[in-house]
Amino acid sequence: MKLSVSSFNKYQTCPRLYWLEKVEGWVDTTAKPWLAFGSNFGEIMAIADIHGVDEAERNIDAMIEDPFKAAEANYLLRKWELKYKSSPEPLADIGGVSGIEYELELDLSHLVNDRFELIFTGFIDKVFEKEGELRINERKTTSDVINLKSAYWNRLNFDPQIVGYCWALGETISTPVSRVTYEVFRKPNKAVDAKLFTHGTDALEYREKLLNSLSVRVARDAEMVMRKPVYVTEDLKHDFLNDFLKVANDIHDAKVLSRDSDQPELEWIRRPNACEMYRGCVYKPFCGRKTSLESTDYIVQVPKDNTYD
Numbered sequence: 001m002k003l004s005v006s007s008f009n010k011y012q013t014c015p016r017l018y019w020l021e022k023v024e025g026w027v028d029t030t031a032k033p034w035l036a037f038g039s040n041f042g043e044i045m046a047i048a049d050i051h052g053v054d055e056a057e058r059n060i061d062a063m064i065e066d067p068f069k070a071a072e073a074n075y076l077l078r079k080w081e082l083k084y085k086s087s088p089e090p091l092a093d094i095g096g097v098s099g100i101e102y103e104l105e106l107d108l109s110h111l112v113n114d115r116f117e118l119i120f121t122g123f124i125d126k127v128f129e130k131e132g133e134l135r136i137n138e139r140k141t142t143s144d145v146i147n148l149k150s151a152y153w154n155r156l157n158f159d160p161q162i163v164g165y166c167w168a169l170g171e172t173i174s175t176p177v178s179r180v181t182y183e184v185f186r187k188p189n190k191a192v193d194a195k196l197f198t199h200g201t202d203a204l205e206y207r208e209k210l211l212n213s214l215s216v217r218v219a220r221d222a223e224m225v226m227r228k229p230v231y232v233t234e235d236l237k238h239d240f241l242n243d244f245l246k247v248a249n250d251i252h253d254a255k256v257l258s259r260d261s262d263q264p265e266l267e268w269i270r271r272p273n274a275c276e277m278y279r280g281c282v283y284k285p286f287c288g289r290k291t292s293l294e295s296t297d298y299i300v301q302v303p304k305d306n307t308y309d
């Protein structure tokens, strides 16, 4: 069984959610523009890391269709350059592999006494080298206030995904990895600066306005790009590994991988207090009810291989 850190998180949120998506292969196909911007912007930043900011800027319009969003991505890219050009985080070379979108794959079968095959998988956005050691850069986009005193950062403390990546990267290179930089971009909207982020109907004019404002000082709660370093202790890594192995054992022992478990009466697999999390679980109208997923057109089933990651 392959188990990624994101699947591990999903199982911990709700085993049934994990089962529906990772085993059965159901996918919610409704458009999620708030996620699309973050993921496209992440790719633009990856180009900046590999080929430089000018090349990343040349790619923006091809990667972000909405010209107003493209203008905002351009603004964030240049804001980042302005703020952090004096403290670069050069990509690491990990045994000949670039540190951008670095793929982790570790065989942990020996940690479950070889009862079953267990492969840890994951992708790290960026691994960089500083002061002779490898460190992780984790990029995020958010609508929240991101100055260093804001409550936003509390949510990132002890993020199991990052703890897991530190642990797994350390195992891969046989040297502990403990330092992480969170690099957060705030999504422009009127709540941040009504004057700056109000656009008319001319995207070129909007882009020009944004780029002309790059060096203007902003109030603390209007910061658009922020880095925060964190240190991941060995205790946290140890706790992560214990939790990860427990989930892997649960999945294996409870036969969550079996299609037979799709019985509404199997309450153990549902976690009702997770149903309202975030924007509300998309499966709520169907969980334990008579309406079947097959009756929707926005949740579809895609063929799965048998790796369940």
Ligand code: SF4
Residues within 6 Å of the ligand: 014, 015, 016, 017, 020, 269, 270, 271, 272, 274, 275, 276, 281, 282, 283, 284, 285, 287
């Ligand atoms: S609706 Fe609730 S119980 Fe059902 S999958 Fe979603 S979180 Fe789990």
